Amino acid sequence: MTFEDLAYTQTPQNRMPGRRGDVAWVASQQARPDMRVIPIWRDRCLVGEGRPVEIAGSAAHAVLRASPESVLLGLEGEKPVFAADLSELSEGDALRACGAQASAEVRKLVPVLPSPQAATLAYARGLLHWNRHTRFCGSCGAATRAIQAGHVRVCTAESCGRQMFPRIEPAVIVLVQSCEPEPRCLLARHHGAGPDGFSLLAGFVEIGEGLEAAVRREVAEEAGVAVGDVAYRGSQGWPFPAGLMVGFTAHALSEAITVDGEELMEARWFHRAEIVERITSGPGPGPEDSIGGRLLRSWAGA
Incomplete structure (x- = not known):
């Protein structure tokens, strides 16, 4: 019995480690009309008609603007995929912003999802969770800011400047x-x-x-x-x-x-x-x- 097709093992995105540190390139990906956004609210997926909501086109740009924290998941083919954290909104406001009907835990959705989509949702959830819970430096207590399109955070204190990476x-x-x-x-x-x-x-x-x-x-x-x-x-x-x-x-x-x-x-x-x-x-x-x-x-x- 194979162990290679387990849930959460492989995401379909090219995570673009060589480009995501380029602020101008990331901004150009956010501006693309074929960009997609996966919204997450307090670690929960937003759901419409029993399926996770993914937003494209002008609505995707609006969701990014409403999110204080977004991350680049990578490219699927040539199309950029972002995840947006809407945790600062109420659940009702988050649902309305995305045209969703409810929120749900990722794990509850796994039985009805293709493996790559389940892995992508878990990836988005985990990366946004880490960003939301790493807003302050553990060494000096100063605020941190995201770099590398949300894959690294750095302390804003000039005397510190510590870099933090998603923990495993x-x-x-x-x-x-x-x-x-x-x-x-x-x-x-x-x-x-x-x-x-x-x-x-x-x-x-x-x-x-x-x-x-x-x-x-x-x-x-x-x-x-x-x-x-x-x-x-x-x-x-x-x-x-x-x-x-x-x-x-x-x-x-x-x-x-x-x-x-x-x-x-x-x-x-x-x-x-x-x-x-x-x-x-x-x-x-x-x-x-x-x-x-x-x-x-x-x-x-x-």
Whole structure:
């Protein structure tokens, strides 16, 4: 089973890193009649007739003027695509400005969208979120301003001038297989999950450790299971707001489980037939847009 077509993995735009620092060139792209704008309101897409709104022509220029923060996503073919943050407007005003009917979370729209469009919306959301939450310098507290068409921010204090780049927070997610001859995999129920809300183990990578080390640490910390071999399977952007999910499979060295009681409520081993049943007639493999579901389906052959 391939891991190359996961949600949020590939955007169709040429991000134009060699040109987006040219202020005059970016302005010329904003002025083009074939320019498109994706409006975002407080991290939510604007929707009309059940589909995300994308605005073109003179209406697109009007939306850019109404937005205090816009970013260049790139070129699709020769056509520029921008994202505009309308978060300073009320929801009603944002909807009226774009001719939209409602706002919606990107992840709720994924089942009805082509993969490139879902990736583009997540890209727009993540980049605008970062700009909106990086308005002040973490070193000196002065205001920042966007450069590189919204892909870099710089401190405005002459004594500082620090440059800030969009942060990425890597996290690992792992399917742990048992060491017994009959294959089983480890699922856990986190705090806040329902009675049957079992999922794969996952966690953020910490400073000074590699991805495989993060897998071993997370599984040992949360479930008390020692892990040996770790194998990379795939990755996906996870801009909610700034993650990178990296998927692995691993083999346990023992089957003893001791949950930490903080992150996890319980954990247990599941036979392959149980996983197939969960996928086909139970709660499912997990969120449709997550690499976790793909890891489970691949292991179960479902």
